[in-house]
Amino acid sequence: MTPTQAPDPEAAQAGIEYCYAQGWSDGLPLVPASQPLVAEFLATTSRAPDEVIGELEQVGRDCTVYLAAVNAAMAGCLPEYFPVVLAAFDALMRERAARGGGWQSTSGPAPMIVVNGPVRHELGFNTSGGAFGPGFRPNATIPRAIGLIVRNAFGIRPHVLEQATQGLPGRWSICLAENEEESPWPPFAIDGGQPAGVSAVSATLLRTCEFVDNRHTPDPEQVLWDIADTISRTGSLIFRDTSAGVVFCPEHAQMLAGAGYAKADVQAWLMEHCGRTGADLRRAGKNGLRGIARFADPDESADATFTRILPSPRHVPLVVAGARNAAISMVVRVFGEWSGTATPLAPLPAARERPAVGLKT
Amino acid sequence: MPALPSRGTTPGPPNLILDPTGTTTTTRTAKPRAPRARRPASLRGATVGLLVNTKQNAAPFLDELGRLLKERYGATGLVARTKVNFAQPAPDELIKEMAASCDVIVTGIGDCGSCSASAVADGIAFEASNLPAAAICSDAFGVTADAMAELHGAPGYRYATTPHPVAVLTPDQVRERAAQVLDDVVALLTA
Numbered sequence: 001m002t003p004t005q006a007p008d009p010e011a012a013q014a015g016i017e018y019c020y021a022q023g024w025s026d027g028l029p030l031v032p033a034s035q036p037l038v039a040e041f042l043a044t045t046s047r048a049p050d051e052v053i054g055e056l057e058q059v060g061r062d063c064t065v066y067l068a069a070v071n072a073a074m075a076g077c078l079p080e081y082f083p084v085v086l087a088a089f090d091a092l093m094r095e096r097a098a099r100g101g102g103w104q105s106t107s108g109p110a111p112m113i114v115v116n117g118p119v120r121h122e123l124g125f126n127t128s129g130g131a132f133g134p135g136f137r138p139n140a141t142i143p144r145a146i147g148l149i150v151r152n153a154f155g156i157r158p159h160v161l162e163q164a165t166q167g168l169p170g171r172w173s174i175c176l177a178e179n180e181e182e183s184p185w186p187p188f189a190i191d192g193g194q195p196a197g198v199s200a201v202s203a204t205l206l207r208t209c210e211f212v213d214n215r216h217t218p219d220p221e222q223v224l225w226d227i228a229d230t231i232s233r234t235g236s237l238i239f240r241d242t243s244a245g246v247v248f249c250p251e252h253a254q255m256l257a258g259a260g261y262a263k264a265d266v267q268a269w270l271m272e273h274c275g276r277t278g279a280d281l282r283r284a285g286k287n288g289l290r291g292i293a294r295f296a297d298p299d300e301s302a303d304a305t306f307t308r309i310l311p312s313p314r315h316v317p318l319v320v321a322g323a324r325n326a327a328i329s330m331v332v333r334v335f336g337e338w339s340g341t342a343t344p345l346a347p348l349p350a351a352r353e354r355p356a357v358g359l360k361t
Numbered sequence: 362m363p364a365l366p367s368r369g370t371t372p373g374p375p376n377l378i379l380d381p382t383g384t385t386t387t388t389r390t391a392k393p394r395a396p397r398a399r400r401p402a403s404l405r406g407a408t409v410g411l412l413v414n415t416k417q418n419a420a421p422f423l424d425e426l427g428r429l430l431k432e433r434y435g436a437t438g439l440v441a442r443t444k445v446n447f448a449q450p451a452p453d454e455l456i457k458e459m460a461a462s463c464d465v466i467v468t469g470i471g472d473c474g475s476c477s478a479s480a481v482a483d484g485i486a487f488e489a490s491n492l493p494a495a496a497i498c499s500d501a502f503g504v505t506a507d508a509m510a511e512l513h514g515a516p517g518y519r520y521a522t523t524p525h526p527v528a529v530l531t532p533d534q535v536r537e538r539a540a541q542v543l544d545d546v547v548a549l550l551t552a
Contacts (some may be wrong), residue, residue, distance in 0.1 A: 018378055033381065058478065059483060062383075063383075091381075101448025155512075161505055
């Protein structure tokens with residue numbers, strides 16, 4: 001496009017400002033959605049525009065396929081991303097926290113979306129370095145679409161029904177395309193019950209991400225101890241159990257796999273070794289249990305007891321993402337617990353093919 | 362960079378910027394004004410329902426309020442129930458059961474993003490079952506509680522507030538707070 005063919009900047013600016021003035025924006029400029037553009041989104045799915053895809057009973061609002069399309073268009077998605085948006089939203093609505101009060105929570109949780117299968121390359125997802133972003137359109141705009149749906153279709157807006165105390169970096173911007181090519185383990189979607197080779201989306205809510213930089217040892221167990229230390233910090237414990245996943249960099253994953261660790265072995269190791277002594281928990285005012293909630297109990301009798309905090313493999317989801325250029329992995333702190341399911345991408349309507357966008361694989 | 366798909370190929374209405382909220386479509390209509398229960402003149406002889414939302418200190422707070430309502434205002438019965446999922450509105454069966462067995466109800470403590478809003482939503486639901494209700498929220502959550510009231514057709518719905526935070530209070534401080542909010546609760550429950 002030559003400069004003389006470029007769109008009218010004043011018209012574009014006016015459209016963006018109009019969207020701000022309506023209160024629709026998450027703070028960044030929106031793409032003004034029009035009927036012809038949204039029609040292209042709707043053409044990528046065989047689901048009816050008025051199908052309700054999510055409901056928040058307590059606020060009396062719901063989201064339809066049509067509203068999801070409008071918000072996805074505004075988020076900057078291309079129409080061909082829309083099946084991924086729908087699958088991500090379906091996956092999120094399987095999370096108890098997302099159906100309940102999660103979007104209103106003082107914790108301000110962020111969705112983490114994980115994409116598997118051929119769709120990663122078909123749509124040009126970033127599958128390697130900088131997995132947590134930014135820089136890549138599908139990875140950036142698909143989670144933003146989810147955020148706009150929560151804001152606009154559900155009406156959960158900051159300072160009103162959304163009560164995040166501090167929120168967290170990365171809210172509405174975490175969409176990992178798993179680095180299946182450099183992962184030694186089966187794709188995450190298989191852990192979510194999907195067959196190999198299928199394009200599928202998994203999602204859960206996070207309270208934060210914390211890096212573990214360990215390029216100092218050839219001993220995989222030392223890497224696991226380093227990760228266990230981060231998982232076991234008392235600041236994140238509020239209930240009896242917790243859930244913490246690991247987004248492994250390829251180097252750590254390959255080191256573990258090379259030493260014979262399958263995913264299940266890593267999960268079992270972390271379940272066994274993550275936790276704190278009663279004394280540690282008491283020092284932080286979190287040793288007592290009332291139901292499942294922790295509180296400060298002056299009782300010292302359990303000081304020497306080691307308390308484990310990860311109750312099942314489902315509470316330790318493992319993903320492989322990022323570049324193979326350094327041994328840096330990420331602990332992802334799950335809000336509530338992952339449903340343990342992945343959502344397959346719906347087939348495109350007849351006579352429509354997912355366009356090859358020709359980005360590097 | 363993939364080529365942008367062609368635009369404007371679909372016939373349709375004038376090319377307006379679309380509303381992503383769904384609130385201007387014809388399928389959504391304004392909620393009717395929520396009903397408010399008739400208030401008794403006093404709590405003498407009344408059975409008071411206490412709906413505890415499981416937030417830290419909610420149970421001792423409401424227990425103390427119940428005790429004071431008996432001691433100082435002549436209430437005679439207490440029915441305490443626990444709402445298992447604090448983030449969501451109380452289930453219909455629980456509302457029906459309490460409406461059948463109680464004369465007035467106190468619910469709380471709303472001291473988180475979702476539970477403040479849902480404490481107010483519960484209060485409004487109890488009113489619809491003709492049960493005068495007093496919801497108690499921490500004063501840090503006024504905006505979200507008010508927004509919920511509006512969503513449930515009760516703009517300006519009145520509830521009692523106690524200063525934030527509640528969860529860290531000692532047992533003595535909880536009793537003190539309950540005593541401080543007592544008159545507001547009685548004013549909300551009586552004519």
